[in-house]
Amino acid sequence: MGKSIDLHMHSYYSDDGEFTPEELVRKCSDSGIKVMAIADHNSVRANARGELEAAKAGITYIPAIEIDCTFRGVNLHVLGYGIEYESPDFAEIEDNIAAQGAVASRQMLQATRKMGFQVSEQEMEELAKNNFNKDIWTGEMFAEVLLDKPEYADHPMLRPYRPGGERADNPYVNFYWDYYSQGKCCYVEMEYPDLEQVVDIIHKNKGCAVLAHPGVNLKGHSGLLEPIIETGLFGIEAFSSYHSPEQAAFYYDAARRNGLIFTCGSDYHGKTKPSICLGGYVSLVPDEEILGQLGRLMGR
Structure with missing residues:
Protein backbone atom coordinates (compact mmCIF):
# COMPACT_ATOMS: atom_id res chain seq x y z
CA MET A 1 0.00 0.00 0.00
CA GLY A 2 1.38 3.42 -0.98
CA LYS A 3 2.06 6.21 1.45
CA SER A 4 -0.52 8.96 1.82
CA ILE A 5 1.74 11.70 3.23
CA ASP A 6 4.60 13.55 1.57
CA LEU A 7 5.85 16.73 3.22
CA HIS A 8 8.92 17.43 1.12
CA MET A 9 8.73 18.16 -2.61
CA HIS A 10 9.89 20.97 -4.88
CA SER A 11 8.26 23.03 -7.60
CA TYR A 12 9.92 25.06 -10.34
CA TYR A 13 10.33 27.89 -7.86
CA SER A 14 13.27 25.85 -6.58
CA ASP A 15 16.34 26.18 -8.77
CA ASP A 16 16.39 22.42 -9.25
CA GLY A 17 12.64 21.73 -9.42
CA GLU A 18 10.73 20.84 -12.59
CA PHE A 19 6.96 21.17 -12.08
CA THR A 20 4.46 23.91 -11.33
CA PRO A 21 2.60 23.80 -7.99
CA GLU A 22 -0.55 22.74 -9.82
CA GLU A 23 1.27 19.89 -11.55
CA LEU A 24 2.63 18.69 -8.21
CA VAL A 25 -0.86 18.63 -6.73
CA ARG A 26 -2.11 16.57 -9.66
CA LYS A 27 0.81 14.18 -9.31
CA CYS A 28 0.08 13.83 -5.59
CA SER A 29 -3.55 13.11 -6.34
CA ASP A 30 -2.58 10.46 -8.89
CA SER A 31 -0.15 8.93 -6.36
CA GLY A 32 -2.71 8.72 -3.56
CA ILE A 33 -1.11 11.44 -1.45
CA LYS A 34 -3.65 12.91 0.96
CA VAL A 35 -1.39 15.31 2.91
CA MET A 36 1.29 17.32 1.08
CA ALA A 37 3.70 20.22 1.45
CA ILE A 38 5.72 22.01 -1.22
CA ALA A 39 8.97 23.03 0.49
CA ASP A 40 10.89 25.03 -2.09
CA HIS A 41 14.47 26.11 -1.57
CA ASN A 42 14.45 29.54 0.11
CA SER A 43 11.10 30.43 -1.48
CA VAL A 44 7.45 30.43 -0.43
CA ARG A 45 6.07 31.34 -3.86
CA ALA A 46 4.46 27.93 -4.47
CA ASN A 47 2.32 27.92 -1.35
CA ALA A 48 -0.61 30.09 -2.42
CA ARG A 49 -1.04 28.22 -5.69
CA GLY A 50 -0.41 24.83 -4.11
CA GLU A 51 -2.86 25.46 -1.29
CA LEU A 52 -5.60 26.54 -3.70
CA GLU A 53 -5.13 23.59 -6.05
CA ALA A 54 -4.87 21.09 -3.18
CA ALA A 55 -8.20 22.28 -1.78
CA LYS A 56 -9.83 21.56 -5.15
CA ALA A 57 -8.30 18.06 -5.13
CA GLY A 58 -9.36 17.28 -1.56
CA ILE A 59 -5.74 17.16 -0.36
CA THR A 60 -4.64 18.63 2.97
CA TYR A 61 -1.94 21.21 2.27
CA ILE A 62 0.69 22.39 4.77
CA PRO A 63 2.54 25.60 3.80
CA ALA A 64 6.29 25.08 3.82
CA ILE A 65 9.77 26.24 2.88
CA GLU A 66 13.28 24.71 2.94
CA ILE A 67 15.95 27.20 4.01
CA ASP A 68 19.71 26.93 3.56
CA CYS A 69 21.63 27.76 6.72
CA THR A 70 24.89 27.00 8.53
CA PHE A 71 25.82 25.62 11.93
CA ARG A 72 29.44 25.49 13.09
CA GLY A 73 30.65 25.66 9.50
CA VAL A 74 28.36 22.91 8.18
CA ASN A 75 25.66 23.69 5.61
CA LEU A 76 22.20 22.45 6.60
CA HIS A 77 18.65 22.55 5.30
CA VAL A 78 15.80 23.42 7.65
CA LEU A 79 12.15 22.90 6.76
CA GLY A 80 9.56 25.36 8.01
CA TYR A 81 6.01 23.96 8.25
CA GLY A 82 2.75 25.76 8.91
CA ILE A 83 4.38 29.11 8.29
CA GLU A 84 2.66 32.41 7.60
CA TYR A 85 4.19 32.43 4.15
CA GLU A 86 3.18 35.97 3.23
CA SER A 87 5.63 37.33 5.82
CA PRO A 88 8.30 39.64 4.35
CA ASP A 89 10.88 37.62 6.29
CA PHE A 90 10.69 34.87 3.69
CA ALA A 91 10.82 37.27 0.74
CA GLU A 92 13.99 38.75 2.23
CA ILE A 93 15.58 35.30 2.46
CA GLU A 94 14.67 34.55 -1.15
CA ASP A 95 16.03 37.86 -2.47
CA ASN A 96 19.30 37.45 -0.60
CA ILE A 97 19.94 33.87 -1.75
CA ALA A 98 18.86 34.57 -5.33
CA TYR A 180 29.59 21.20 -6.42
CA SER A 181 28.56 20.52 -2.81
CA GLN A 182 30.38 21.87 0.23
CA GLY A 183 34.06 20.93 0.21
CA LYS A 184 34.14 19.80 -3.45
CA CYS A 185 36.23 21.33 -6.24
CA CYS A 186 33.43 23.38 -7.86
CA TYR A 187 31.83 24.51 -4.60
CA VAL A 188 31.24 28.24 -4.35
CA GLU A 189 30.67 29.55 -0.86
CA MET A 190 27.56 31.61 -0.19
CA GLU A 191 26.58 33.45 2.97
CA TYR A 192 23.66 31.59 4.47
CA PRO A 193 21.94 32.63 7.70
CA ASP A 194 22.87 30.85 10.91
CA LEU A 195 20.71 27.92 11.96
CA GLU A 196 19.60 29.73 15.10
CA GLN A 197 18.40 32.70 13.04
CA VAL A 198 16.43 30.46 10.68
CA VAL A 199 14.77 28.59 13.56
CA ASP A 200 13.79 31.93 15.11
CA ILE A 201 12.35 33.25 11.82
CA ILE A 202 10.26 30.12 11.26
CA HIS A 203 8.88 30.07 14.79
CA LYS A 204 8.29 33.83 14.78
CA ASN A 205 6.06 33.28 11.72
CA LYS A 206 3.96 30.62 13.49
CA GLY A 207 5.81 27.73 11.84
CA CYS A 208 7.69 24.65 13.04
CA ALA A 209 11.39 24.25 12.25
CA VAL A 210 12.34 20.71 11.19
CA LEU A 211 15.84 19.49 10.35
CA ALA A 212 15.77 18.17 6.77
CA HIS A 213 17.30 14.80 5.76
CA PRO A 214 20.03 14.80 8.44
CA GLY A 215 21.48 11.58 7.08
CA VAL A 216 22.76 13.67 4.15
CA ASN A 217 23.82 16.94 5.75
CA LEU A 218 25.26 15.44 8.93
CA LYS A 219 27.28 12.76 7.18
CA GLY A 220 30.62 12.88 8.97
CA HIS A 221 29.21 15.34 11.51
CA SER A 222 26.91 13.15 13.58
CA GLY A 223 28.18 14.74 16.79
CA LEU A 224 26.41 17.95 15.83
CA LEU A 225 22.92 16.48 16.17
CA GLU A 226 22.49 17.17 19.88
CA PRO A 227 23.72 20.80 19.77
CA ILE A 228 21.55 21.34 16.68
CA ILE A 229 18.51 20.11 18.58
CA GLU A 230 19.37 22.52 21.39
CA THR A 231 18.86 25.49 19.04
CA GLY A 232 15.11 25.03 19.45
CA LEU A 233 14.14 22.73 16.58
CA PHE A 234 10.59 21.43 16.66
CA GLY A 235 11.26 18.27 14.68
CA ILE A 236 13.47 15.99 12.56
CA GLU A 237 12.75 14.63 9.08
CA ALA A 238 13.40 11.02 10.10
CA PHE A 239 11.82 9.39 7.07
CA SER A 240 13.49 10.44 3.83
CA SER A 241 14.34 9.00 0.43
CA TYR A 242 17.99 9.43 1.39
CA HIS A 243 17.82 7.48 4.65
CA SER A 244 18.49 3.79 4.98
CA PRO A 245 16.21 1.88 7.37
CA GLU A 246 18.99 2.12 9.98
CA GLN A 247 19.27 5.89 9.56
CA ALA A 248 15.49 6.26 9.66
CA ALA A 249 15.38 4.32 12.93
CA PHE A 250 18.22 6.40 14.40
CA TYR A 251 16.58 9.76 13.62
CA TYR A 252 13.12 8.51 14.59
CA ASP A 253 14.50 7.49 17.97
CA ALA A 254 16.38 10.78 18.31
CA ALA A 255 13.19 12.75 17.69
CA ARG A 256 11.17 10.73 20.21
CA ARG A 257 13.95 10.81 22.81
CA ASN A 258 14.14 14.60 22.61
CA GLY A 259 10.39 15.22 22.54
CA LEU A 260 10.42 16.38 18.92
CA ILE A 261 8.05 15.53 16.10
CA PHE A 262 9.26 13.31 13.26
CA THR A 263 8.26 14.03 9.67
CA CYS A 264 8.46 12.34 6.29
CA GLY A 265 9.24 13.44 2.76
CA SER A 266 10.50 12.19 -0.57
CA ASP A 267 12.36 15.37 -1.61
CA TYR A 268 10.80 14.90 -5.04
CA HIS A 269 12.19 17.25 -7.73
CA GLY A 270 11.37 15.59 -11.05
CA LYS A 271 14.17 15.09 -13.60
CA THR A 272 16.89 16.20 -11.17
CA LYS A 273 16.30 13.09 -9.07
CA PRO A 274 14.61 10.55 -11.36
CA SER A 275 14.84 7.63 -8.94
CA ILE A 276 12.79 9.52 -6.32
CA CYS A 277 9.01 9.30 -6.52
CA LEU A 278 6.30 11.00 -4.49
CA GLY A 279 5.82 9.11 -1.25
CA GLY A 280 9.03 7.23 -1.96
CA TYR A 281 10.73 7.57 1.40
CA VAL A 282 11.78 4.96 3.95
CA SER A 283 9.19 4.83 6.74
CA LEU A 284 9.12 2.58 9.79
CA VAL A 285 5.71 3.56 11.18
CA PRO A 286 2.13 3.64 9.87
CA ASP A 287 0.83 6.82 8.28
CA GLU A 288 -1.52 7.18 11.25
CA GLU A 289 1.42 7.68 13.61
CA ILE A 290 2.84 10.40 11.37
CA LEU A 291 -0.57 12.06 11.18
CA GLY A 292 -0.60 12.20 14.96
CA GLN A 293 2.66 14.14 14.80
CA LEU A 294 1.16 16.55 12.30
CA GLY A 295 -1.59 17.29 14.81
CA ARG A 296 1.13 18.69 17.09
CA LEU A 297 2.60 20.62 14.19
CA MET A 298 -0.65 22.22 13.11
CA GLY A 299 -1.68 22.90 16.70
CA ARG A 300 1.12 25.37 17.30
Missing part, protein backbone atom coordinates in the same frame (compact mmCIF):
# COMPACT_ATOMS: atom_id res chain seq x y z
CA ALA A 99 21.23 37.54 -5.66
CA GLN A 100 24.14 35.48 -4.35
CA GLY A 101 23.16 32.54 -6.55
CA ALA A 102 23.39 34.57 -9.75
CA VAL A 103 26.97 35.58 -8.91
CA ALA A 104 27.91 32.09 -7.73
CA SER A 105 26.60 30.57 -10.98
CA ARG A 106 29.26 32.36 -13.02
CA GLN A 107 31.95 31.27 -10.55
CA MET A 108 30.72 27.68 -10.87
CA LEU A 109 30.99 28.00 -14.65
CA GLN A 110 34.65 28.97 -14.30
CA ALA A 111 35.26 26.08 -11.88
CA THR A 112 33.63 23.67 -14.34
CA ARG A 113 35.94 24.90 -17.09
CA LYS A 114 38.95 24.40 -14.78
CA MET A 115 38.00 20.71 -14.60
CA GLY A 116 38.61 20.62 -18.35
CA PHE A 117 35.05 20.88 -19.65
CA GLN A 118 34.05 23.37 -22.31
CA VAL A 119 30.74 24.96 -21.31
CA SER A 120 29.48 28.33 -22.50
CA GLU A 121 27.23 30.88 -20.86
CA GLN A 122 24.91 30.52 -23.85
CA GLU A 123 24.48 26.80 -23.20
CA MET A 124 23.60 27.42 -19.56
CA GLU A 125 21.23 30.25 -20.48
CA GLU A 126 19.47 28.01 -23.02
CA LEU A 127 18.94 25.29 -20.41
CA ALA A 128 17.64 27.82 -17.87
CA LYS A 129 15.37 29.76 -20.21
CA ASN A 130 12.16 28.20 -18.86
CA ASN A 131 13.22 28.27 -15.20
CA PHE A 132 11.77 30.75 -12.75
CA ASN A 133 15.27 31.92 -11.78
CA LYS A 134 16.91 32.11 -15.18
CA ASP A 135 20.15 33.61 -13.85
CA ILE A 136 20.86 30.77 -11.43
CA TRP A 137 22.68 27.65 -12.59
CA THR A 138 23.03 24.65 -10.32
CA GLY A 139 25.46 21.75 -10.24
CA GLU A 140 22.63 19.58 -11.53
CA MET A 141 22.26 21.86 -14.54
CA PHE A 142 25.97 21.67 -15.33
CA ALA A 143 25.64 17.88 -15.19
CA GLU A 144 22.70 17.96 -17.61
CA VAL A 145 24.63 20.04 -20.12
CA LEU A 146 27.80 17.95 -19.87
CA LEU A 147 26.05 14.59 -20.08
CA ASP A 148 24.24 15.78 -23.20
CA LYS A 149 27.40 16.79 -25.05
CA PRO A 150 28.38 14.22 -27.75
CA GLU A 151 32.06 15.09 -27.39
CA TYR A 152 31.97 13.88 -23.78
CA ALA A 153 30.18 10.59 -24.48
CA ASP A 154 33.19 8.59 -23.30
CA HIS A 155 34.67 11.05 -20.81
CA PRO A 156 35.93 9.08 -17.78
CA MET A 157 34.69 11.66 -15.27
CA LEU A 158 31.15 11.35 -16.63
CA ARG A 159 31.10 7.58 -17.01
CA PRO A 160 29.79 6.89 -13.46
CA TYR A 161 26.67 9.00 -14.18
CA ARG A 162 25.69 7.26 -17.40
CA PRO A 163 23.36 4.23 -17.58
CA GLY A 164 24.96 1.32 -15.81
CA GLY A 165 27.36 3.53 -13.85
CA GLU A 166 27.59 3.46 -10.06
CA ARG A 167 26.18 7.01 -9.80
CA ALA A 168 23.52 6.62 -12.50
CA ASP A 169 20.48 6.34 -10.21
CA ASN A 170 20.23 10.14 -9.84
CA PRO A 171 22.95 11.30 -12.25
CA TYR A 172 22.39 15.06 -12.08
CA VAL A 173 22.19 15.44 -8.33
CA ASN A 174 24.95 12.88 -7.79
CA PHE A 175 27.21 14.95 -10.02
CA TYR A 176 26.29 17.99 -7.92
CA TRP A 177 27.12 16.17 -4.67
CA ASP A 178 30.40 14.90 -6.09
CA TYR A 179 31.68 18.19 -7.53
Whole structure:
Protein backbone atom coordinates (compact mmCIF):
# COMPACT_ATOMS: atom_id res chain seq x y z
CA MET A 1 0.00 0.00 0.00
CA GLY A 2 1.38 3.42 -0.98
CA LYS A 3 2.06 6.21 1.45
CA SER A 4 -0.52 8.96 1.82
CA ILE A 5 1.74 11.70 3.23
CA ASP A 6 4.60 13.55 1.57
CA LEU A 7 5.85 16.73 3.22
CA HIS A 8 8.92 17.43 1.12
CA MET A 9 8.73 18.16 -2.61
CA HIS A 10 9.89 20.97 -4.88
CA SER A 11 8.26 23.03 -7.60
CA TYR A 12 9.92 25.06 -10.34
CA TYR A 13 10.33 27.89 -7.86
CA SER A 14 13.27 25.85 -6.58
CA ASP A 15 16.34 26.18 -8.77
CA ASP A 16 16.39 22.42 -9.25
CA GLY A 17 12.64 21.73 -9.42
CA GLU A 18 10.73 20.84 -12.59
CA PHE A 19 6.96 21.17 -12.08
CA THR A 20 4.46 23.91 -11.33
CA PRO A 21 2.60 23.80 -7.99
CA GLU A 22 -0.55 22.74 -9.82
CA GLU A 23 1.27 19.89 -11.55
CA LEU A 24 2.63 18.69 -8.21
CA VAL A 25 -0.86 18.63 -6.73
CA ARG A 26 -2.11 16.57 -9.66
CA LYS A 27 0.81 14.18 -9.31
CA CYS A 28 0.08 13.83 -5.59
CA SER A 29 -3.55 13.11 -6.34
CA ASP A 30 -2.58 10.46 -8.89
CA SER A 31 -0.15 8.93 -6.36
CA GLY A 32 -2.71 8.72 -3.56
CA ILE A 33 -1.11 11.44 -1.45
CA LYS A 34 -3.65 12.91 0.96
CA VAL A 35 -1.39 15.31 2.91
CA MET A 36 1.29 17.32 1.08
CA ALA A 37 3.70 20.22 1.45
CA ILE A 38 5.72 22.01 -1.22
CA ALA A 39 8.97 23.03 0.49
CA ASP A 40 10.89 25.03 -2.09
CA HIS A 41 14.47 26.11 -1.57
CA ASN A 42 14.45 29.54 0.11
CA SER A 43 11.10 30.43 -1.48
CA VAL A 44 7.45 30.43 -0.43
CA ARG A 45 6.07 31.34 -3.86
CA ALA A 46 4.46 27.93 -4.47
CA ASN A 47 2.32 27.92 -1.35
CA ALA A 48 -0.61 30.09 -2.42
CA ARG A 49 -1.04 28.22 -5.69
CA GLY A 50 -0.41 24.83 -4.11
CA GLU A 51 -2.86 25.46 -1.29
CA LEU A 52 -5.60 26.54 -3.70
CA GLU A 53 -5.13 23.59 -6.05
CA ALA A 54 -4.87 21.09 -3.18
CA ALA A 55 -8.20 22.28 -1.78
CA LYS A 56 -9.83 21.56 -5.15
CA ALA A 57 -8.30 18.06 -5.13
CA GLY A 58 -9.36 17.28 -1.56
CA ILE A 59 -5.74 17.16 -0.36
CA THR A 60 -4.64 18.63 2.97
CA TYR A 61 -1.94 21.21 2.27
CA ILE A 62 0.69 22.39 4.77
CA PRO A 63 2.54 25.60 3.80
CA ALA A 64 6.29 25.08 3.82
CA ILE A 65 9.77 26.24 2.88
CA GLU A 66 13.28 24.71 2.94
CA ILE A 67 15.95 27.20 4.01
CA ASP A 68 19.71 26.93 3.56
CA CYS A 69 21.63 27.76 6.72
CA THR A 70 24.89 27.00 8.53
CA PHE A 71 25.82 25.62 11.93
CA ARG A 72 29.44 25.49 13.09
CA GLY A 73 30.65 25.66 9.50
CA VAL A 74 28.36 22.91 8.18
CA ASN A 75 25.66 23.69 5.61
CA LEU A 76 22.20 22.45 6.60
CA HIS A 77 18.65 22.55 5.30
CA VAL A 78 15.80 23.42 7.65
CA LEU A 79 12.15 22.90 6.76
CA GLY A 80 9.56 25.36 8.01
CA TYR A 81 6.01 23.96 8.25
CA GLY A 82 2.75 25.76 8.91
CA ILE A 83 4.38 29.11 8.29
CA GLU A 84 2.66 32.41 7.60
CA TYR A 85 4.19 32.43 4.15
CA GLU A 86 3.18 35.97 3.23
CA SER A 87 5.63 37.33 5.82
CA PRO A 88 8.30 39.64 4.35
CA ASP A 89 10.88 37.62 6.29
CA PHE A 90 10.69 34.87 3.69
CA ALA A 91 10.82 37.27 0.74
CA GLU A 92 13.99 38.75 2.23
CA ILE A 93 15.58 35.30 2.46
CA GLU A 94 14.67 34.55 -1.15
CA ASP A 95 16.03 37.86 -2.47
CA ASN A 96 19.30 37.45 -0.60
CA ILE A 97 19.94 33.87 -1.75
CA ALA A 98 18.86 34.57 -5.33
CA ALA A 99 21.23 37.54 -5.66
CA GLN A 100 24.14 35.48 -4.35
CA GLY A 101 23.16 32.54 -6.55
CA ALA A 102 23.39 34.57 -9.75
CA VAL A 103 26.97 35.58 -8.91
CA ALA A 104 27.91 32.09 -7.73
CA SER A 105 26.60 30.57 -10.98
CA ARG A 106 29.26 32.36 -13.02
CA GLN A 107 31.95 31.27 -10.55
CA MET A 108 30.72 27.68 -10.87
CA LEU A 109 30.99 28.00 -14.65
CA GLN A 110 34.65 28.97 -14.30
CA ALA A 111 35.26 26.08 -11.88
CA THR A 112 33.63 23.67 -14.34
CA ARG A 113 35.94 24.90 -17.09
CA LYS A 114 38.95 24.40 -14.78
CA MET A 115 38.00 20.71 -14.60
CA GLY A 116 38.61 20.62 -18.35
CA PHE A 117 35.05 20.88 -19.65
CA GLN A 118 34.05 23.37 -22.31
CA VAL A 119 30.74 24.96 -21.31
CA SER A 120 29.48 28.33 -22.50
CA GLU A 121 27.23 30.88 -20.86
CA GLN A 122 24.91 30.52 -23.85
CA GLU A 123 24.48 26.80 -23.20
CA MET A 124 23.60 27.42 -19.56
CA GLU A 125 21.23 30.25 -20.48
CA GLU A 126 19.47 28.01 -23.02
CA LEU A 127 18.94 25.29 -20.41
CA ALA A 128 17.64 27.82 -17.87
CA LYS A 129 15.37 29.76 -20.21
CA ASN A 130 12.16 28.20 -18.86
CA ASN A 131 13.22 28.27 -15.20
CA PHE A 132 11.77 30.75 -12.75
CA ASN A 133 15.27 31.92 -11.78
CA LYS A 134 16.91 32.11 -15.18
CA ASP A 135 20.15 33.61 -13.85
CA ILE A 136 20.86 30.77 -11.43
CA TRP A 137 22.68 27.65 -12.59
CA THR A 138 23.03 24.65 -10.32
CA GLY A 139 25.46 21.75 -10.24
CA GLU A 140 22.63 19.58 -11.53
CA MET A 141 22.26 21.86 -14.54
CA PHE A 142 25.97 21.67 -15.33
CA ALA A 143 25.64 17.88 -15.19
CA GLU A 144 22.70 17.96 -17.61
CA VAL A 145 24.63 20.04 -20.12
CA LEU A 146 27.80 17.95 -19.87
CA LEU A 147 26.05 14.59 -20.08
CA ASP A 148 24.24 15.78 -23.20
CA LYS A 149 27.40 16.79 -25.05
CA PRO A 150 28.38 14.22 -27.75
CA GLU A 151 32.06 15.09 -27.39
CA TYR A 152 31.97 13.88 -23.78
CA ALA A 153 30.18 10.59 -24.48
CA ASP A 154 33.19 8.59 -23.30
CA HIS A 155 34.67 11.05 -20.81
CA PRO A 156 35.93 9.08 -17.78
CA MET A 157 34.69 11.66 -15.27
CA LEU A 158 31.15 11.35 -16.63
CA ARG A 159 31.10 7.58 -17.01
CA PRO A 160 29.79 6.89 -13.46
CA TYR A 161 26.67 9.00 -14.18
CA ARG A 162 25.69 7.26 -17.40
CA PRO A 163 23.36 4.23 -17.58
CA GLY A 164 24.96 1.32 -15.81
CA GLY A 165 27.36 3.53 -13.85
CA GLU A 166 27.59 3.46 -10.06
CA ARG A 167 26.18 7.01 -9.80
CA ALA A 168 23.52 6.62 -12.50
CA ASP A 169 20.48 6.34 -10.21
CA ASN A 170 20.23 10.14 -9.84
CA PRO A 171 22.95 11.30 -12.25
CA TYR A 172 22.39 15.06 -12.08
CA VAL A 173 22.19 15.44 -8.33
CA ASN A 174 24.95 12.88 -7.79
CA PHE A 175 27.21 14.95 -10.02
CA TYR A 176 26.29 17.99 -7.92
CA TRP A 177 27.12 16.17 -4.67
CA ASP A 178 30.40 14.90 -6.09
CA TYR A 179 31.68 18.19 -7.53
CA TYR A 180 29.59 21.20 -6.42
CA SER A 181 28.56 20.52 -2.81
CA GLN A 182 30.38 21.87 0.23
CA GLY A 183 34.06 20.93 0.21
CA LYS A 184 34.14 19.80 -3.45
CA CYS A 185 36.23 21.33 -6.24
CA CYS A 186 33.43 23.38 -7.86
CA TYR A 187 31.83 24.51 -4.60
CA VAL A 188 31.24 28.24 -4.35
CA GLU A 189 30.67 29.55 -0.86
CA MET A 190 27.56 31.61 -0.19
CA GLU A 191 26.58 33.45 2.97
CA TYR A 192 23.66 31.59 4.47
CA PRO A 193 21.94 32.63 7.70
CA ASP A 194 22.87 30.85 10.91
CA LEU A 195 20.71 27.92 11.96
CA GLU A 196 19.60 29.73 15.10
CA GLN A 197 18.40 32.70 13.04
CA VAL A 198 16.43 30.46 10.68
CA VAL A 199 14.77 28.59 13.56
CA ASP A 200 13.79 31.93 15.11
CA ILE A 201 12.35 33.25 11.82
CA ILE A 202 10.26 30.12 11.26
CA HIS A 203 8.88 30.07 14.79
CA LYS A 204 8.29 33.83 14.78
CA ASN A 205 6.06 33.28 11.72
CA LYS A 206 3.96 30.62 13.49
CA GLY A 207 5.81 27.73 11.84
CA CYS A 208 7.69 24.65 13.04
CA ALA A 209 11.39 24.25 12.25
CA VAL A 210 12.34 20.71 11.19
CA LEU A 211 15.84 19.49 10.35
CA ALA A 212 15.77 18.17 6.77
CA HIS A 213 17.30 14.80 5.76
CA PRO A 214 20.03 14.80 8.44
CA GLY A 215 21.48 11.58 7.08
CA VAL A 216 22.76 13.67 4.15
CA ASN A 217 23.82 16.94 5.75
CA LEU A 218 25.26 15.44 8.93
CA LYS A 219 27.28 12.76 7.18
CA GLY A 220 30.62 12.88 8.97
CA HIS A 221 29.21 15.34 11.51
CA SER A 222 26.91 13.15 13.58
CA GLY A 223 28.18 14.74 16.79
CA LEU A 224 26.41 17.95 15.83
CA LEU A 225 22.92 16.48 16.17
CA GLU A 226 22.49 17.17 19.88
CA PRO A 227 23.72 20.80 19.77
CA ILE A 228 21.55 21.34 16.68
CA ILE A 229 18.51 20.11 18.58
CA GLU A 230 19.37 22.52 21.39
CA THR A 231 18.86 25.49 19.04
CA GLY A 232 15.11 25.03 19.45
CA LEU A 233 14.14 22.73 16.58
CA PHE A 234 10.59 21.43 16.66
CA GLY A 235 11.26 18.27 14.68
CA ILE A 236 13.47 15.99 12.56
CA GLU A 237 12.75 14.63 9.08
CA ALA A 238 13.40 11.02 10.10
CA PHE A 239 11.82 9.39 7.07
CA SER A 240 13.49 10.44 3.83
CA SER A 241 14.34 9.00 0.43
CA TYR A 242 17.99 9.43 1.39
CA HIS A 243 17.82 7.48 4.65
CA SER A 244 18.49 3.79 4.98
CA PRO A 245 16.21 1.88 7.37
CA GLU A 246 18.99 2.12 9.98
CA GLN A 247 19.27 5.89 9.56
CA ALA A 248 15.49 6.26 9.66
CA ALA A 249 15.38 4.32 12.93
CA PHE A 250 18.22 6.40 14.40
CA TYR A 251 16.58 9.76 13.62
CA TYR A 252 13.12 8.51 14.59
CA ASP A 253 14.50 7.49 17.97
CA ALA A 254 16.38 10.78 18.31
CA ALA A 255 13.19 12.75 17.69
CA ARG A 256 11.17 10.73 20.21
CA ARG A 257 13.95 10.81 22.81
CA ASN A 258 14.14 14.60 22.61
CA GLY A 259 10.39 15.22 22.54
CA LEU A 260 10.42 16.38 18.92
CA ILE A 261 8.05 15.53 16.10
CA PHE A 262 9.26 13.31 13.26
CA THR A 263 8.26 14.03 9.67
CA CYS A 264 8.46 12.34 6.29
CA GLY A 265 9.24 13.44 2.76
CA SER A 266 10.50 12.19 -0.57
CA ASP A 267 12.36 15.37 -1.61
CA TYR A 268 10.80 14.90 -5.04
CA HIS A 269 12.19 17.25 -7.73
CA GLY A 270 11.37 15.59 -11.05
CA LYS A 271 14.17 15.09 -13.60
CA THR A 272 16.89 16.20 -11.17
CA LYS A 273 16.30 13.09 -9.07
CA PRO A 274 14.61 10.55 -11.36
CA SER A 275 14.84 7.63 -8.94
CA ILE A 276 12.79 9.52 -6.32
CA CYS A 277 9.01 9.30 -6.52
CA LEU A 278 6.30 11.00 -4.49
CA GLY A 279 5.82 9.11 -1.25
CA GLY A 280 9.03 7.23 -1.96
CA TYR A 281 10.73 7.57 1.40
CA VAL A 282 11.78 4.96 3.95
CA SER A 283 9.19 4.83 6.74
CA LEU A 284 9.12 2.58 9.79
CA VAL A 285 5.71 3.56 11.18
CA PRO A 286 2.13 3.64 9.87
CA ASP A 287 0.83 6.82 8.28
CA GLU A 288 -1.52 7.18 11.25
CA GLU A 289 1.42 7.68 13.61
CA ILE A 290 2.84 10.40 11.37
CA LEU A 291 -0.57 12.06 11.18
CA GLY A 292 -0.60 12.20 14.96
CA GLN A 293 2.66 14.14 14.80
CA LEU A 294 1.16 16.55 12.30
CA GLY A 295 -1.59 17.29 14.81
CA ARG A 296 1.13 18.69 17.09
CA LEU A 297 2.60 20.62 14.19
CA MET A 298 -0.65 22.22 13.11
CA GLY A 299 -1.68 22.90 16.70
CA ARG A 300 1.12 25.37 17.30
